[in-house]
Amino acid sequence: MLAGHMRSPLWLLSRLVLIPKPPDPPSSAASSGQPSVVPLRPLNLPEIFYRLTARAAVRVESPAVGAAMEPLQLGVGIPSGCQIGAKGAQCAFDARRAVEAFDLNSAFTKERRQDTFKGVHKRAPRMLPFYVWGYGRETPLLWRGHRVGLVGTGVKQGDPAGPLFFAVSTFELLESIRDAAEKTVAEQFPLMPSYVGVTAICDDLK
Numbered sequence: 001m002l003a004g005h006m007r008s009p010l011w012l013l014s015r016l017v018l019i020p021k022p023p024d025p026p027s028s029a030a031s032s033g034q035p036s037v038v039p040l041r042p043l044n045l046p047e048i049f050y051r052l053t054a055r056a057a058v059r060v061e062s063p064a065v066g067a068a069m070e071p072l073q074l075g076v077g078i079p080s081g082c083q084i085g086a087k088g089a090q091c092a093f094d095a096r097r098a099v100e101a102f103d104l105n106s107a108f109t110k111e112r113r114q115d116t117f118k119g120v121h122k123r124a125p126r127m128l129p130f131y132v133w134g135y136g137r138e139t140p141l142l143w144r145g146h147r148v149g150l151v152g153t154g155v156k157q158g159d160p161a162g163p164l165f166f167a168v169s170t171f172e173l174l175e176s177i178r179d180a181a182e183k184t185v186a187e188q189f190p191l192m193p194s195y196v197g198v199t200a201i202c203d204d205l206k
Helices: 048-069 081-094 113-123 125-135 162-188
Strands: 014-020 040-046 139-143 146-151
Touching: 040 048, 048 113, 048 125, 048 162, 113 125, 113 162, 125 162
Parallel strands: 014 139
Antiparallel strands: 014 040, 139 146
8 A cells, every 4th residue: 555556445534533622721601600612623533444554654654754854843753752842842941941832723634735745755755655545635524424524635633644744744844943043043142142943743833
């Protein structure tokens, strides 16, 4: 399948699963006795055969892909990458350095597939036939066995290869943010020794 064979369209079906999000801090509506609405996170879970193949492909390809994107992107192919990113931010904060955190809202589902194609082609070329098969067209979305729509943007959050596809798609954005931050600091504080670091764990940016 990684080489572009065994391309059954039945393996591209996805099931819609709704996962409750963590509750927000108490609001005025909750304190007034009005019923609160539980926010839900939609996940697109591919079929089991696709997930097994994607997991195997990522296991083979992610170490080299992750090493090429380190230290900007720690969410793919870096053992304990999440812990490393969180600890690095905490150490910088403890050293009285400015730390800013961003969570790219719904980034996985909004990324243009043309950009993802370019990223996969450049940084994970051996995954390209697999990506084209899985994301080269709109795929059916099922809810309780019934087709409720088509998925045609971003990467599926239930896809084991999704973080890799997203990371290579947005890596040039991380590079541009880092370069812009370094240039701004150098221009505004030319006499002050400083260090500007940008680290991402998939769609969490620090």
